[in-house]
Amino acid sequence: MIQLTKNPIIPATLQSDAVSDELEKLQAIVDNGGQPTYKDFKSNLYGSDDVRTQLLNDQHEKCIFCECTLLDKEGGEVEHFRPKTGCRQNDSKGNTVKPAYHQQAYDWNNLSLSCHACNRRKSTFFPLENPADRFNMKAEIPLLINPYQENPADYIEFRQAKLFPHTDVDGSKDEKGHLTIKYLGLNRKDLVEKRRRALNKFINAMNRQNLSFDQFLQQEVQDEINDGRPAESIEHYGMFVNQKYKF
Numbered sequence: 001m002i003q004l005t006k007n008p009i010i011p012a013t014l015q016s017d018a019v020s021d022e023l024e025k026l027q028a029i030v031d032n033g034g035q036p037t038y039k040d041f042k043s044n045l046y047g048s049d050d051v052r053t054q055l056l057n058d059q060h061e062k063c064i065f066c067e068c069t070l071l072d073k074e075g076g077e078v079e080h081f082r083p084k085t086g087c088r089q090n091d092s093k094g095n096t097v098k099p100a101y102h103q104q105a106y107d108w109n110n111l112s113l114s115c116h117a118c119n120r121r122k123s124t125f126f127p128l129e130n131p132a133d134r135f136n137m138k139a140e141i142p143l144l145i146n147p148y149q150e151n152p153a154d155y156i157e158f159r160q161a162k163l164f165p166h167t168d169v170d171g172s173k174d175e176k177g178h179l180t181i182k183y184l185g186l187n188r189k190d191l192v193e194k195r196r197r198a199l200n201k202f203i204n205a206m207n208r209q210n211l212s213f214d215q216f217l218q219q220e221v222q223d224e225i226n227d228g229r230p231a232e233s234i235e236h237y238g239m240f241v242n243q244k245y246k247f
């Protein structure tokens with residue numbers, strides 16, 4: 001998981017009258033005491049081609065959470081950071097709050113692309129530091145990392161191929177880091193195996209050339225700039241930066 005920058009230009013579809021009409025319909029359902037369900041949301045709007053294309057570009061064609069490539073998975077799934085049909089503070093039964101963030105269903109700042117595995121795990125989880133603040137957008141402090149709004153490295157770190165939340169001096173785990181890893185399954189078996197392979201490849205290449213981490217990274221970046229692929233190394237090897245003195 002790396003920090004991302006979202007293009008500030010909102011895709012045209014999300015600014016269309018069709019979106020305004022849909023938001024009115026959703027609000028009418030809620031005002032009449034109902035709860036919007038999946039069929040009440042238009043995936044051809046929040047998942048339109050212009051939205052997907054811009055998100056793929058902003059995310060370097062990778063899942064926002066686990067960073068697996070999305071190109072071979074039909075471009076990934078459009079993910080709502082604030083869930084649109086129902087939201088949960090934790091995994092105890094019966095605590096789903098409905099209606100949820102239906103007004104953010106077509107909000108550019110609420111959308112990203114994720115792989116199916118991350119999207120399925122995240123589901124309706126949206127824990128807050130203080131659940132009493134829910135739906136007060138100015139007060140809400142989410143306990144899930146949003147790579148478009150903050151630097152994941154402030155909350156989580158790699159130790160070899162596994163992710164861990166930062167720990168305080170008193171040994172307590174960072175809650176946001178902990179819940180992000182837990183609810184997104186960021187230490188699932190296939191991810192750990194892929195990271196282990198990438199890490200070994202990286203260390204072997206570095207050792208073969210007898211270079212320090214910084215020298216090797218610099219060389220990789222230069223090679224990629226020369227090849228017209230600027231800064232891919234920073235992203236590809238960025239996950240190892242936190243553990244560069246722990247090889």
Ligand SMILES: [Zn+2]
Nearest residue numbers: 063066115118
């Ligand atoms: Zn993923």
